[in-house]
Amino acid sequence: MNKTINGNLHLIKSNLSRAIIGPALVLACVVVIDIFLRAWSFKIPNPPAILILIVVFSAFYSGLRSGLVSAVMAWFYFAYFFSTPGAIFHYSNENLWRVVLWGITTPTMVFMIGFLRRRAEHSSALAELNSVLKTQMADSRRAEERIQLLQTITLAISETEDLASAMGVVLRKVCESTGWIFGQAWLPSDNGRLECMPVWYTAATGLDHFRRVSMEMTFSIGIGLPGKVWSSKKPVWMANVADEGNFPRSAVAKKAGLHTGLGIPVMAEDKVVAVIEFFMREPRQEDERLISVVSGVAMQLGALILRKRAETAMRASENQLRAIVNAEPECVKVVSMDGVLLQMNPAGLAMIEASNAEQVIGKPIWQLLLPEYREPFRSFIGEVLRNQKGKLEFEIIGLKGAHRWMETHAVPLFLESEQSPCILSVTRDITERKISERRLNFLAHYDSLTSLPNRVQLIESIEQAKAEADRRERLVGVVFLDLDRFKYVNDSLGHEEGDAMLKEVAVRLSGAVRRGDTVARLSGDEFALVLADMGHVDDATHVAQKILDIFKQSFHIAGRELFITASMGITLYPFDDRDAQGLLRNADAAMYRAKESGKNSYQFYAAEMTAKASERLALENDLRFALDRRELFLNYQPIADCRTGRVIGMEALLRWQHPERGLISPVQFIPLAEETGVIVPIGEWVLQTACEQCQAWHSSGYPPLYIAVNLSARQFHQKNLAASIYKVLQTTGLNPIYLNLELTEGLVMQQADASSATLRELKAMNVTISIDDFGTGYSSLSYLKRFPIDILKIDQSFVRDIPGDADDAAIAGTIITMAHSLGLKVVAEGVETVEQLHFMRTHDCDGMQGYYLSKPMSSEQCEQFFKDDKRLASSG
Numbered sequence: 001m002n003k004t005i006n007g008n009l010h011l012i013k014s015n016l017s018r019a020i021i022g023p024a025l026v027l028a029c030v031v032v033i034d035i036f037l038r039a040w041s042f043k044i045p046n047p048p049a050i051l052i053l054i055v056v057f058s059a060f061y062s063g064l065r066s067g068l069v070s071a072v073m074a075w076f077y078f079a080y081f082f083s084t085p086g087a088i089f090h091y092s093n094e095n096l097w098r099v100v101l102w103g104i105t106t107p108t109m110v111f112m113i114g115f116l117r118r119r120a121e122h123s124s125a126l127a128e129l130n131s132v133l134k135t136q137m138a139d140s141r142r143a144e145e146r147i148q149l150l151q152t153i154t155l156a157i158s159e160t161e162d163l164a165s166a167m168g169v170v171l172r173k174v175c176e177s178t179g180w181i182f183g184q185a186w187l188p189s190d191n192g193r194l195e196c197m198p199v200w201y202t203a204a205t206g207l208d209h210f211r212r213v214s215m216e217m218t219f220s221i222g223i224g225l226p227g228k229v230w231s232s233k234k235p236v237w238m239a240n241v242a243d244e245g246n247f248p249r250s251a252v253a254k255k256a257g258l259h260t261g262l263g264i265p266v267m268a269e270d271k272v273v274a275v276i277e278f279f280m281r282e283p284r285q286e287d288e289r290l291i292s293v294v295s296g297v298a299m300q301l302g303a304l305i306l307r308k309r310a311e312t313a314m315r316a317s318e319n320q321l322r323a324i325v326n327a328e329p330e331c332v333k334v335v336s337m338d339g340v341l342l343q344m345n346p347a348g349l350a351m352i353e354a355s356n357a358e359q360v361i362g363k364p365i366w367q368l369l370l371p372e373y374r375e376p377f378r379s380f381i382g383e384v385l386r387n388q389k390g391k392l393e394f395e396i397i398g399l400k401g402a403h404r405w406m407e408t409h410a411v412p413l414f415l416e417s418e419q420s421p422c423i424l425s426v427t428r429d430i431t432e433r434k435i436s437e438r439r440l441n442f443l444a445h446y447d448s449l450t451s452l453p454n455r456v457q458l459i460e461s462i463e464q465a466k467a468e469a470d471r472r473e474r475l476v477g478v479v480f481l482d483l484d485r486f487k488y489v490n491d492s493l494g495h496e497e498g499d500a501m502l503k504e505v506a507v508r509l510s511g512a513v514r515r516g517d518t519v520a521r522l523s524g525d526e527f528a529l530v531l532a533d534m535g536h537v538d539d540a541t542h543v544a545q546k547i548l549d550i551f552k553q554s555f556h557i558a559g560r561e562l563f564i565t566a567s568m569g570i571t572l573y574p575f576d577d578r579d580a581q582g583l584l585r586n587a588d589a590a591m592y593r594a595k596e597s598g599k600n601s602y603q604f605y606a607a608e609m610t611a612k613a614s615e616r617l618a619l620e621n622d623l624r625f626a627l628d629r630r631e632l633f634l635n636y637q638p639i640a641d642c643r644t645g646r647v648i649g650m651e652a653l654l655r656w657q658h659p660e661r662g663l664i665s666p667v668q669f670i671p672l673a674e675e676t677g678v679i680v681p682i683g684e685w686v687l688q689t690a691c692e693q694c695q696a697w698h699s700s701g702y703p704p705l706y707i708a709v710n711l712s713a714r715q716f717h718q719k720n721l722a723a724s725i726y727k728v729l730q731t732t733g734l735n736p737i738y739l740n741l742e743l744t745e746g747l748v749m750q751q752a753d754a755s756s757a758t759l760r761e762l763k764a765m766n767v768t769i770s771i772d773d774f775g776t777g778y779s780s781l782s783y784l785k786r787f788p789i790d791i792l793k794i795d796q797s798f799v800r801d802i803p804g805d806a807d808d809a810a811i812a813g814t815i816i817t818m819a820h821s822l823g824l825k826v827v828a829e830g831v832e833t834v835e836q837l838h839f840m841r842t843h844d845c846d847g848m849q850g851y852y853l854s855k856p857m858s859s860e861q862c863e864q865f866f867k868d869d870k871r872l873a874s875s876g
Contacts, residue, residue, distance in 0.1 A: 163274075163305060164199050170276065170301050171201035174294055180278035182207050182258070184214060186226040187274050193218040194226045194275060204281070210256040213249060224248050226275040229263035233272055235295055236263045237286040241279065253279070260284045262291065264298045268306045276301075331406075331427040334413060337381060337420045341365045351406075351429055353398030360399075368396045370403075384410045384423045393430065405434040447521040449499055450506035458520035458528055462580040465518075465532035466573055476573035477531035477540035480587035481509070481547070484565040484599040486525035487674075491713055491746035497558045504557070505564075508550045513543060528584065537604075540570050544602040551600070565600035567591055576605050592616070620672050622658065627682055631657055634689055635856035638865065639708065639827060639849045642841050647866075649740060651708040651849065652690035653856045654682070674712060683715040684724065691732040691739065693859055698738070702866045708740040710772065713747050717754070722761040729765070736766040740791070744772055748787055756787055763788040770827070774815060784822055792819045796830020796850070802839050809839065816843045 171183035184200040196215050219227040224247060228236045238261040241247050242254035247261075258279040266274035276298060325332045331348030335341055341360050344352075352368055354360050366374045373394035384390035393407050410425035442448075445457040453461060465476045483505065490498035502525065509519045509527060518530040531540055547568065555562045569590025577583045590605040597603065626632050632654060639649040656664045673679040687709050694707035715721065729736055741762060748755045748771070759769060770791040771784075784792075794815055798808045812828070819826045828840050831850035840848055857865060 163308060164197065166301065166304055166308075167197060167199045167274070167276070168201065170297055171199065171278075174276075174278065174297055175201050175203050178278075178290055178293060180262070180280050182210070182279045183276065184211065185274055185276045186219070186230075188230070188272065189218070193220050194230060197274075207256050207258075210249065210252050210258065213252045217248065219248075225261055225263040225277055229265050229275045229277075230272050233265050233267065235265070235291045237291065238262070239285060240283065257281045262294065264291075264294050266298045266302045266305065268302045268309075273302065273305050328426075331408075331429075332425075333427065334415070334422050334424055335365055335381065336422050337385070339365050339378065339381065342415075342422060348427065351398070351404060351427075352396065353400040353402060368398075370395045370397060380408075380410070381423055385412050385421055388412060390423075403431075404429055405431045450503055450521050452506050452510070452527075453518060453520040455520065455522050455528075458518065458522070458530065458584075459580045461518040461520070461530045461532075462573075462583060465530050466578075466580070468533060469573060472533070475534040475537070475539075475575075476583075477529075477534055477543070478571050478573065478583040478587045479529035479531065479540070479544065479547075479602075480569045480571075480584065480591040481527040481529065481566050482568075482591055482595070483525035484567055484595070486564065488746055489562065489564065491744070493558065493560070497560075500557050501555055501562070501564065504555055509547065512546045512550050517543075528587070537572065540572065540604075544568055544570060548600065548602070567594040567599050568602035569594055569605060570602055571605040616672075619661075619664075619669065620676060623656070623669055623672055624676065624678055626656055626658075627678075627685060629659075631659065632682065632685070633657065633858075634686065634693070635858060636693070636862050637849060637856040638854050638862075639847050640853050642828075642837070642845050642848050647703070647705060647853075648847065649706040649708055650694070650862065651742070652686060652693075652710075654686055655856075674714070677714065679712040680714050680718070683712050686710075687725070688728050688732070691728050691734045694738055695732050695734040697862070697866070698734075700863070702863075704738065706738040706740045706768065707734075708742050708770065710742045711747070713744075716743060716747055716758065721758060722765065725762065725767070726765060737768070740768040740770055742770045742772040742793070745774065759788050773829075784819075784824070789824060791825045791827055791846075793849075794826060794828045794845075799828050799830045799836055799850075800832075802836050812839070813843050816840075816845050820844065 167185045171185065174180060175183050181204040182200070182202045185197045186194040187197055189195045195218050198215070200211055202211070217224075219230070221227055222231040225236060225238060225241070225244075228246065238244050238247065239259075241258055241261040242250050244250055244261075247253065253261075258281060260280045260283060261277060262279075263275055263277045265272045266276060276294075278294065325345045328345060329347050331351050332345045333341060333348050334343040341363060344357065344360065349355075349357060349360070352360065360368075365377070369377055376392065377394060380390055380392040388411060390410050391408070392410075393405065395403060395405050397403055406427050407430045408425045408427040410423045413422045413424040415422055443454075445454060445460075446452065447454050462476070462478060468474070469476045486498070486501075489501060502521070505527070506519065506521060509529070513519055513529060513531070516532050518532070520528045520530075522528055529543070531543055534540060547566065551563075551565050555564060569587045569592070571577065571583050571586035571590060573583055576586050586605040590603045593606075594601045594603040635653045635655055636650040637653060638647045639651060640646060641648050654666060654670070656666075656669050658664050670679070673682055690707045690709050694705070698704060718724070725739075725741075728734075729739065748759065762769060768790045769788060770793055771789055772793050773795040774792045792815065794812055798812050798815075801808045802812060803809055816826045825846040827847035827849060828836075828845050829849050831837055831840065831848040831852050833852060836850075837848060837852055854865065
């Protein structure tokens with residue numbers, strides 16, 4: 001800017017000085033003439049002519065304006081010069097005409113000179129302008145040619161598929177447009193050298209040998225024309241390649257007649273990715289314009305290489321992403337703002353039961369959604385676009401009608417093909433989870449076996465019934481029902497048959513109550529009923545009697561006709577309690593009173609029942625700790641040979657010495673142990689202790705005898721039973737032949753196949769297997785033949801009234817005969833009289849056990865018993 005200002009000031013000064021020179025010369029001339037003429041009386045020839053010359057000079061040198069100023073000054077001097085002496089500006093006729101003549105002539109001459117000067121200046125300016133325009137037009141034409149060349153090359157190489165094709169286009173276009181006759185390209189290789197690409201262009205003959213030699217050569221950095229370009233990253237012009245020292249192909253170039261060479265780097269990200277070289281046969285000095293043109297082409301080629309690399313990387317990335325998406329087991333889809341399905345992977349198509357994408361792509365996604373989820377999905381799309389993410393659970397209907405639950409996570413996605421943003425979502429099938437959730441929710445409130453409400457739902461039903469009863473001043477009955485002797489059915493027939501019976505019981509109970517009442521299963525064979533909206537106690541009595549009646553009908557389970565009864569306890573709201581749990585406790589206590597009263601009946605709650613139920617609960621809790629507190633102990637009852645009278649075995653009998661209640665009967669605590677599961681650790685302790693005691697007797701020199709141990713149902717069905725017994729035998733050192741395991745009929749018949757396998761495992765260890773209380777359970781000859789059993793023990797209920805009861809005597813005799821026919825031994829339980837012993841001997845019973853021989857004894861008493869050598873009399 002300062003230079004421009006200074007230049008303008010200089011121009012102004014120059015023009016100003018030129019404009020002043022003319023008038024100044026006129027003024028100076030007038031002064032000189034006047035001094036010479038007036039002061040010195042010096043004779044100057046024709047002063048007006050001198051002034052006119054000066055005016056003409058002023059007009060020619062300084063321009064028309066300066067000339068006119070000079071002419072005016074000169075005219076004023078003429079008017080003064082030709083005045084009459086002594087009278088300024090008064091003239092004689094002759095001088096007046098002179099003044100007028102000079103006044104007309106002088107400006108006329110100035111105008112003519114100025115016009116001629118201006119015309120000359122215009123002609124010069126036009127010539128100069130014409131020259132500038134020609135130069136600019138030439139430059140513009142060259143620029144247009146360069147732009148056209150670049151555009152042509154850019155368009156051509158953009159349509160090529162690979163670098164080799166693009167390079168071929170570049171070489172041809174450059175040669176055709178700039179006068180080169182041969183062009184080829186070089187690429188850096190992995191070994192650090194430039195190798196010639198199999199791409200070239202030639203516009204002349206006689207260059208094949210030069211091309212072949214080039215193809216066979218490689219260049220390191222700095223060597224040859226390509227190497228120099230590679231090292232410098234700049235264009236290299238060789239005016240005479242035939243004489244160039246650093247041109248290994250000079251000989252073949254000379255033979256081909258090549259003279260001028262040009263190498264141009266192709267740059268991408270500041271690296272030389274290729275070198276292109278051109279040759280011509282004419283000598284030519286370095287041409288910056290030509291270098292610039294070819295460099296521009298190389299720049300376009302470099303940009304193309306970058307773009308191709310980016311496109312290749314993008315395609316690879318897209319292919320990889322597509323492969324990942326297609327392999328993704330979850331549904332990946334793109335949905336427009338309008339809910340149109342734009343893309344979906346194969347997993348998604350499978351989820352919606354589409355055989356191909358054409359069935360759903362481009363169609364609204366709403367057709368797949370259940371109607372109640374269409375509006376939430378629309379809101380979900382907006383939420384994703386606002387919050388940049390979103391999650392939704394919804395249910396769809398597949399194209400083939402299958403219902404599925406879906407969970408989708410989505411983010412916004414912008415596609416070039418779409419004017420509005422879309423959403424990209426990953427959707428997974430959560431049908432199994434939803435089913436599980438529903439199942440869990442069902443199991444949280446309903447029984448899985450019978451589908452009846454469970455305890456949780458029962459409590460809710462009681463609360464609802466209470467609220468309604470309070471509002472309407474009505475009663476609520478709560479019934480606790482327990483099946484009588486169901487354990488026998490379950491143990492005898494197996495769990496599957498037992499479950500089938502429970503289902504049938506649930507159906508019958510549901511049919512026996514009124515609409516609005518609730519039937520629930522609490523656990524095992526325990527059920528509860530809520531009798532809502534009762535107007536009178538008789539309503540509960542009526543329902544209870546109806547329930548007893550439905551159990552009079554037989555149950556057909558697994559091809560068998562079975563009968564079962566139920567005991568019920570009934571409590572009333574608001575008379576007996578106002579709390580749901582309290583009502584259930586009261587009904588439970590009343591149910592136990594019904595069982596004690598002979599079963600198959602119902603009892604209404606009375607206050608004293610609660611105390612008895614509490615006592616039972618306390619006993620149950622104490623039993624859980626009895627083993628750890630060493631309150632349990634074993635007594636032993638001898639088993640004798642009926643024929644010889646000699647003691648052959650001892651049965652281990654469990655006893656409980658409670659610190660406060662005293663000795664508690666096994667009849668009272670064994671069922672509790674079975675119900676609570678405590679029987680398992682207790683049973684293991686009994687087995688260990690009994691085997692240790694038997695081995696101790698053997699070690700003390702007493703006659704060898706076996707130890708009989710009862711196994712509970714829970715023990716017998718343990719998967720590791722045989723291993724546990726083997727471990728006990730190993731740790732105690734007891735010979736397996738001295739261990740007699742006693743099982744009930746119902747126990748071995750439960751899951752008969754598994755029982756058979758377990759019994760055979762035990763027999764393989766050489767232990768003895770006895771069936772205890774024979775005749776009271778299943779009593780089938782088939783299982784006696786099927787299972788590896790050694791001894792049958794006649795239940796004392798068949799022995800107690802012998803010989804007075806002919807039926808019992810017949811049954812006992814039959815059992816002995818049957819057992820012997822099957823190769824089994826028989827032991828009679830509960831022998832208390834000599835008549836009973838005589839009966840057993842008469843019928844060849846193998847062994848006996850009972851008070852006639854001895855009551856159960858402690859281990860110390862047993863030792864004294866052995867020392868006394870007590871035995872049965874040989875003639876009883």
